[in-house]
Amino acid sequence: MGSSTAVSHRTQAQRFAAFKDALRERSLKSTSQRDDIARVFFANDQHISVEELYREVKRVNPRVGYATVYRTVRLLRECGLAAERHFHDGEARFENVEEEHHHDHLICERCGRIVEFANDAIERLQEQIAARLGFVITRHKMELYGLCAECRSGRTPHAAAKRESRVSRT
Amino acid sequence: MGSSTAVSHRTQAQRFAAFKDALRERSLKSTSQRDDIARVFFANDQHISVEELYREVKRVNPRVGYATVYRTVRLLRECGLAAERHFHDGEARFENVEEEHHHDHLICERCGRIVEFANDAIERLQEQIAARLGFVITRHKMELYGLCAECRSGRTPHAAAKRESRVSRT
DNA sequence: ACTGGATTGAAAGTGATTCTCATTTTCGTG
DNA sequence: CACGAAAATGAGAATCACTTTCAATCCAGT
Numbered sequence: 001m002g003s004s005t006a007v008s009h010r011t012q013a014q015r016f017a018a019f020k021d022a023l024r025e026r027s028l029k030s031t032s033q034r035d036d037i038a039r040v041f042f043a044n045d046q047h048i049s050v051e052e053l054y055r056e057v058k059r060v061n062p063r064v065g066y067a068t069v070y071r072t073v074r075l076l077r078e079c080g081l082a083a084e085r086h087f088h089d090g091e092a093r094f095e096n097v098e099e100e101h102h103h104d105h106l107i108c109e110r111c112g113r114i115v116e117f118a119n120d121a122i123e124r125l126q127e128q129i130a131a132r133l134g135f136v137i138t139r140h141k142m143e144l145y146g147l148c149a150e151c152r153s154g155r156t157p158h159a160a161a162k163r164e165s166r167v168s169r170t
Numbered sequence: 171m172g173s174s175t176a177v178s179h180r181t182q183a184q185r186f187a188a189f190k191d192a193l194r195e196r197s198l199k200s201t202s203q204r205d206d207i208a209r210v211f212f213a214n215d216q217h218i219s220v221e222e223l224y225r226e227v228k229r230v231n232p233r234v235g236y237a238t239v240y241r242t243v244r245l246l247r248e249c250g251l252a253a254e255r256h257f258h259d260g261e262a263r264f265e266n267v268e269e270e271h272h273h274d275h276l277i278c279e280r281c282g283r284i285v286e287f288a289n290d291a292i293e294r295l296q297e298q299i300a301a302r303l304g305f306v307i308t309r310h311k312m313e314l315y316g317l318c319a320e321c322r323s324g325r326t327p328h329a330a331a332k333r334e335s336r337v338s339r340t
Numbered sequence: 341a342c343t344g345g346a347t348t349g350a351a352a353g354t355g356a357t358t359c360t361c362a363t364t365t366t367c368g369t370g
Numbered sequence: 371c372a373c374g375a376a377a378a379t380g381a382g383a384a385t386c387a388c389t390t391t392c393a394a395t396c397c398a399g400t
Contacts, residue, residue: 029346029397050388065349070388086256091387106305115303122295126314129292129340133285134319135276142312144296149304170299199366199377220357235380240357261356347396352389359384366377 009098015042015081022079036061037072038081047085047093047114087114087143103167104142110151116167179268185212185251192249206231207242208251217255217263217284257284257313273337274312280321286337 010018019038023030040056041048048056054069073094076082082094087107103118122142130137180188189208193200210226211218218226224239243264246252252264257277273288292312300307 027346031347031396033348063349067350067389068348071347106300106303108305109308115305117299117303119295119299122292122299125289125292125295126312129287129289129338130276130314130316132340133276133287133338135278135285135314135316136322137314137316138279139316140312140314142296142310144300144305144307144310146300146305146307146309152306168299168303170302197377201365201378203379233380237358237381238379241378342400343398345397348392348394350392352391354387354389356387357385360382362380364377364379366375368373368375370371370373 012039012042015096019076019079019081022081028075032061033064033068034072034075036064037069038076041073041076041082041094042096045096047087047095049091049093051091053094088145101167104144106144106146108148108151109145110147113148113150115148117170118167119170182209182212185266189246189249189251192251196249198245202231203234203238204242204245206234207239208246211243211246211252211264212266215266217257217265219261219263221261223264258315274314276314276316278318278321279315280317283318283320285318287340288337289340 016035016038019034019042020030023034037053037057040060041053044053044056050066050069050073053073054064054066057064057069073082076094077084081097083097085093085095085105087093087105089112101118103116104122106115106117107113126140127137186205186209189204189212190200193204207223207227210230211223214223214226220236220239220243223243224234224236227234227239243252246264247254251267253267255263255265255275257263257275259282272293273286276285276287277283296310297307
């Protein structure tokens with residue numbers, strides 16, 4: 001059956017260093033706000049919204065403004081360190097990017113739990129379909145919505161608390 | 171290889187009748203606004219935005235308000251006659267729902283052309299993956315973004331004009 | 341340390357969508 | 371057909387997530 005494998009290859013510190021390098025490369029300045037926001041982002045291995053990130057950062061450094069969190073998150077995206085996702089709750093969520101491989105999401109509609117997965121067979125089929133219709137794919141988005149085992153079993157829904165941070169390679 | 175088949179099984183008139191039936195079932199009132207909006211929606215076999223729908227309806231009946239178009243589109247969605255889609259241009263688009271089968275989208279990032287397709291093999295794989303992770307799928311979303319043959323060949327991009335309204339069954 | 345351009349925060353601005361509420365319309369009943 | 375309650379409408383205000391503005395502040399190269 002499917003095997004679950006952890007795939008966080010870079011440590012927080014390595015990611016943070018990559019961020020600092022990216023700033024230098026682009027001749028952008030290092031500021032305490034950027035550092036704090038990036039650190040909190042890298043420490044959080046989940047699908048975090050800007051709102052959530054803002055609140056977390058506030059606890060570390062109460063002087064940061066909302067706009068700066070947005071700006072920094074955009075910066076992280078442009079540096080290839082964050083990936084933006086739009087699930088169906090209206091707000092964008094960001095996740096750490098691992099150089100390795102793209103993945104998709106399985107979302108529990110009851111408790112909000114998000115499980116990541118990757119499947120090569122599906123990716124190959126997508127390429128085939130696109131090719132038949134004359135397209136070359138540059139990126140894709142696949143989200144499966146449903147109910148997780150726990151929610152179906154009627155046990156206490158755990159308020160999206162236990163978000164998975166592993167990719168299941170199937 | 172893949173075969174393309176037209177799948178619009180209900181005529182505009184049949185869809186309109188279904189709408190009127192749905193209103194009656196829910197003891198909602200028939201109004202000229204609702205009728206006009208629904209008629210325009212059913213006549214348009216593409217992925218229309220509320221803005222576009224509003225403009226079209228205005229030409230038929232200039233007294234309809236923006237809010238009513240939004241309300242009616244929501245109603246159509248609730249009646250199962252319209253499906254809401256969120257591609258990456260910020261605004262929601264609605265399409266006619268055919269009872270038959272769900273489909274996914276292939277979107278050209280250059281000209282905006284949207285091609286629909288359906289693929290059972292992928293759907294089966296999705297079910298398998300979800301099952302392995304303990305989920306039961308209720309719905310999904312799959313969008314492939316890329317470049318269509320025409321845009322890659324460098325010919326004049328046709329400003330999203332020729333939107334496809336056929337589902338390619340692959 | 342100096343200094344000019346980058347960065348920041350607060351608040352105003354956006355764009356899509358929803359809500360409010362006074363006015364109008366529909367439709368079952370008399 | 372006329373009533374009248376309940377529903378629907380439209381104009382504009384409100385909301386929500388996000389971006390921009392701009393004066394004040396901060397960083398980094400000299």
